[in-house]
Amino acid sequence: MLDIRLIREKPDFVSERLATRGGSDEAKIAEVLRVDAERRKIETQLQRLQADRNRLSKEIGAKRSRNEPSEELEVQVRKIGDEIGDLAQRASALDQEQRNLLLEIANLPHESVPIGKDPSGNRVVRSWGEKPQLSDPADHVALGQKLKILDLERAAKLSGSDFICFTGAGARLERALINFMIDLHTREHGYTEISPPFLVRRDCMIGTSQLPKLEAEMYGLEENQLFLVPTAEVPLTNLHRDEILNVADLPRKFVAYTPCFRREAGAAGRETRGIIRVHQFDKVELVKITMPEKSYEELESLTANAERVLQLLGLHYRVVELCTGDLGFGSAKTYDIEVWSPGQNAFLEVSSCSNFEDFQARRMHLRFKDRDGKNRLCHTLNGSGLALPRLFAALIESYQQSDGSVRLPEKLRDYFGAEKIEMTKHE
RNA sequence: GGUGAGGUGGCUGAGUGGUUGAAAGCAGCGCUUUGCUAAAGCGCCGUGCUCCAAAAGGGCACCGAGGGUUCGAAUCCCUCCCUCACCGCCA
Structure with missing residues (x-):
């Protein structure tokens, strides 16, 4: 606001x-x-x-x-x-x-944001690593089927199209990735781990500006006016709603794993193949509440924290600065992190790191008392660190071997409990 | 789900219809005293909106939320929300 x-x-x-x-x-x-x-x-x-x-x-x-x-x-x-x-x-x-x-009025773009009409105006600010050398890479759907770690048919039986069901080593890999990321952000980046409710009140959804604009894309439980979280951004940022924080307590840094529920009306097609766009997915989310003077600095470090996940996993990615026309409703500035997917032969967005400045804080009355004793609005930021399905896809596609197995990057082996995912006779 | 008790300023906590935006204490800020620390004394110390070109200074609203009664409501009535305790149910 x-x-x-x-x-x-x-x-x-x-x-x-x-x-x-x-x-x-x-x-x-x-x-x-x-x-x-x-x-x-x-x-x-x-x-x-x-x-x-x-x-x-x-x-x-x-x-x-x-x-x-x-x-x-x-x-x-x-x-x-x-x-x-x-x-x-x-x-x-x-x-x-x-x-x-x-x-219903969007936030003002920060002055540093490139002017542009649509994604073609976005600017790649850096990239890391290289595309893996693969002669004829299988995509994650084929790999998932062969390795019996992904069962989209049965997911559809349970819940309809665009739902995921990980099985066996796939489910374990998902869990390993979550633990790996949360440990990284808490131990090395100083975030406090939160395990929030997955259902939140309407006020929270208004606070982080999913509502009123995006009501059609949210899952809600009408009888008691609760919404399934579309991202952990909602509960994490709203933790201190209606509060006046002490300046000494800033910045607040939270990390949480939650499932994310989205209607995402978008049409099916190559963009939505497999597990790229689904109604429910897991995500590890980073949120910061800062004082205004520090928020752009904090945006850079938040983005770096998210990038660190991909670096440690050895996955090729690039960071894109969104132009004014591609910016989310509440964001003043956003960096997207896109991981390379050999199977899609494309970069996939796995994180969107944004500074909302005081846009959300004003909606949720989130303030801090500065050194002069004056109450001022905080700035809020968030970014995925990272979204799981696309990371999962890029990971197994990038690390596929010629024998059809997937060799896991070093960092993940302890979390997963093995070096590779191999074909199994039974599931 | 049932019963009971409660929700007052950063915190504790008075206040049951009239100059109470709200006693008192704590915390905080300023000044004085002081060898340092500590202590003491004095003063200040909620938020939002609004009027004024602006400052100074007015005004209005806010005691969980929303309605109602009244000339007048933190105080009385109704509805809802939340917290706590006990009971029931339950992973």
Whole structure:
């Protein structure tokens, strides 16, 4: 959520910056300004009447205590009370309207973000490693079938298309990767491990800005108004919602494993083959809550922390800086980390590291008390560290051997309990 | 799920209809005293919104949330949420 004061004071600047995302929010800006002006007008009238009422009511009290008649005043105040009721209703309706409008206006891109309409405007900022030399690489679906570590047919039987069922060594590999990543981030990168609820209230979803915009993509339980988390970003960032943190406690750094649930209406095709895009997937997520002065520094280190996973696994990847047109709704700046998938012959996004600045913090009233004792909004950041299915796919594709087995990178062997995944007769 | 008790400022905790935005204590900040530390004394010390070009300074709202009663509600009534305790059920 943007600061209404910024919109009020620099509407042209805000509109211009929003326009770089493509899709015009200018109408919304004009609308929110209109509502804001009206709201303040009504509130001022309302407050004058309330001041009158307070003053006269005190007089009534004083008169009564002196046993003087007060009926005249009472009649007068009752009349004021009616007007107040009217105005109060209008004021709160306007207030609600203003908030609803603000909730649907995207964040301003950071000034360093390249201007662009669509993904073609993104900029590769670095890459690491090299494509593995494989003559005719099988993709993860074929490998998974042969090795009996992935059973998409039966997953579909259980839950429909675009669900995953890992079996045997596949399930174990998934678990090994989760443990490996969480250990890395807690032991070497200083994150605190959290095991949060997988169901959260609507307020949390609004706080991290999945709602109201993306309601159609979320799974919800209507009867008790809970949502299945689309990412651990939601519970982790909301941990300190409605709190005022001590500056000495910043930055807060959290890591969590959760499943992620998404409707993802997208069409089937090569982009969605196998386990690349599914309705439920596992992810290890990193979240930081920082003071504003430090957030861009923290974005760099967060991205580096996520990259470290791929480096230790020896997987080729690149880091892409998203342009204004490809930026997520709440993000001011985002780096995507894309791992090389020999099977798809393409880079796959396994992490999206973003700085939301105070966009989420304003929605969730997440503040800190600075050294002067002033309350200020925190900045929030998050990034996957990393998303499992695509990592799984890239990993087995990259490390496939000519005999059809998969030789695991060193770092994973202890976690997995073996050096390689081989064909088995039975599952 | 049932019963009971409760939800007040950073914390503890008073307050059952009128100058209470809220006693008191703790913590915090400033000043004074002081060889250092400690202690003592004095003062300051919630948040949001709004008026004013702005500062200074006003005003309004907020005692879990939302309604209601009343001239006036932290205080009375209703609904909901949450916490705690016990019981039931259960991996």
